[in-house]
Amino acid sequence: MTRNRPDPSLLFHPRMPGNWWLRKRTYFLFIVREFTSVFIAAYLIVFLVQLYQLGNGPGAYQAFxxxxxxxxWIGFHAVALAFAIYHSLTWFYTTSIVIPLRIGAMVAPRYVFTLLNVAVWLAVSAAILAIYLIW
Amino acid sequence: MNHRKTLEPMWWGLFSAGGVVAAFLIPIHIVLLGLAIPLGWLPGSAEIFQSWIVRLYLFVLISLPLYHWAHRFSFTMSDLGLRPIRKPLAILCYGSAIAGTVVTAWVLLRI
Amino acid sequence: MSERTVSLKVTRYRPGQDSTPTAQSYEVAYPDDWVVLDALNFIKDHVDGTLSFRWSCRMGVCGSCGMMVNGEPRLTCSAFLREFDSQEIRIEPLAHFPVIRDLVIDMSGFLDKLKSVSPWIIRDTEKDPSEGEYLQSPKQLDAYHPFTACINCLLCYSACPIFGLETDFIGPAALALAHRYNEDSRDQGSAARWNAINDHNGAWQCTFVGECSVVCPKSVDPAAAIQRLKVDTAKQWVRSVLLPWGQK
Structure with a gap:
């Protein structure tokens, strides 16, 4: 294509600084949101070890x-929980952007969908707790 | 029209599924198994893990969020400066998630 | 009318002379109703005629006066000087783009990306005009209408750190327009847009930072458009795996 283009040798090309994610609050919160996945995965690996010890017998499991x-360990689980909750809340919010909630011909405000998800989340959590206690 | 073949829709689909599972289910599991039982607020019984339905549930609970991690971690590390090794990083991350899935199945089968 | 003064710290870059941009300060006395663009025009007309920047309509429609104002991408015709508390306002060219001169960025890369998504209505066969218009229901209009307001001002690209890191990323505005035409009930061209969207530098490069939608002066919400493109593409991918013979 031979359209009028600026001479590439005369252009100044800016570079992103390596600490770009520290330069704006929203960028930092974005990185925190992405890193929740690391804490969730770390917790799941601990959980996996726990289940592995269960396979080794009741003694090994009780010791673990x-x-x-x-x-x-309480500290680890508390930190993992904080990040997991942050994941839940940001996930429900971002999902509300991806999936418009239609009520009849109208699109409901995003917070309605977010709050609906939070309600389902709390109900599911209560159900899991109840199933464990009744078992 | 020759459609481009790429696996990115699949990895993104697994990431999304893992994100949903993690958002709805992980916090209560941490509260229960990581805090309430160790602190003695609730009785700790491992009997529930004998159930096959529970183990199937745990397979989904553990394996899918691993893909959620793999996707986000690989992209975020690229964004934080590892863009030159994006491809090997992605292979390492998604490969770890696949390995994690196999290990999860093995651990759950030997309970 | 009361006048205040402000110091505009403006980025200068003279191609062929400067190796990197430098900052030059101009003191400007301004009435209450001046926007940043008014101050720049004042400088150009009365202080320093060598200062270069793009502008046209002065009313937030043409999309040519986008710049970084105190580090945020803004249309300078809509950024009132009185809204800034600081004694100094930084005016820089839109972030992440190559700079041609001073505040003028090179948008030819964007124009190529825009073209790659075929942002127009594609029909297999056109109706004869005598057969009348292509009718749409209000619901069909709603499906794409929020994404039609784009003025190609490129603020969304400057807000996107992913574009800053990966200049080949097709970016928010181009993807929002791809979605806009895919969602149009009159359009039959989604297959022609598929390769641009379903690419690592297409929708998959986006990690949903969401800042593109925050800065958009026309409330287009590119972030939502891109995520919906991902959902659609993933659905089509599943369909192509389950029903490989049914592919168009």
Whole structure:
């Protein structure tokens, strides 16, 4: 294509600084949102080890679970929980952007869909708790 | 029209499914197994894991969020400066998720 | 009318002379109703005729006066000087784009990307005009109408860190327009847009930072458009795997 183009050798090409994600609050929160996946995966690997110990017999399982009361493990689970909740909330919000909630001919405001998801989330969580306790 | 073949729709689909599973289910599991039972607020019984339905559920609960991690981690690390090794990074991340899926199935089968 | 003064710290880049851009400050006295573009025009007309920048309509329609104002992508015709508390306002060319001169960026890369999504209505066969218009229901109009307001001002590209990192990323405005035509009930050209969308530098490059929609002066919401393109593409992919013989 031979359209009028600026001479490439005369252009100034800007470069993104490596710390771009620290330069704006929304960029930083975006990176935090993406890194929730790391904490969730880390928790799931711990959970997997827990289930592995269960396969090794009741003794191994009890010994492994016994460590969980230590401040280090409580701290790990508390941090993982904080990131997991942040994931849930940001996920429900972003989903509300992707999927417009139609009520009749109108599109409902996004917070309606977000709050609806939060309600379902709380109900599902309560159900899982109930199933565990009744079992 | 010759349609381009790429697996990105599949990885994105697994990422989305994992994100949904993680958003709705992970927090209560951390509360229950990571905090409430170790702190003695609730009784700790492992009997529930004997059920096949529960184990099938756990397979979904653990495996899908691994793809959610693989997708986000690979993209985010690229955005944070690893763009030159984007391809090997993606192979490593998605490969780890596949390996994690196999390990999850194995762990759940030997309970 | 009361007048205040402000110092505009403007990026200068003289091609062939400067290796990197530098900043030049201009003191401007301004009445209450001046926007940044008014101040730049004042400088150009009365202080320094060598300053280069693009502008045309002065009313937020043409999309040519986008610049970074205190680090945020803005249409300078809609950015009132009085809204800035600081004594100094930084005026820079739109972020992430090659700079031709001063505040003028090279948008030819964007024009190529725009063309790659065929942002027009594609028909297999055109009706004869005597057969009348292509009718649409209000619901069919709603499906694409929010995405029609784009003025190609490129603020969304400057807000997008992914475009800053990967200049080959086709980007928010082009993808929003691809979605706009895919969603139009009169259009039959989604297959022609498929390769541009379903590419690593197409919709898949986007990680949904969401800032493109925040800065859009026309409330186009490119972030929503791109995620919906991903959903549509993933659905089509599943269909092509399950029913490989049914592919168009």
């Amino acid at each position: 679970m016994g460590q969980f009361a230590s401040p280090g």
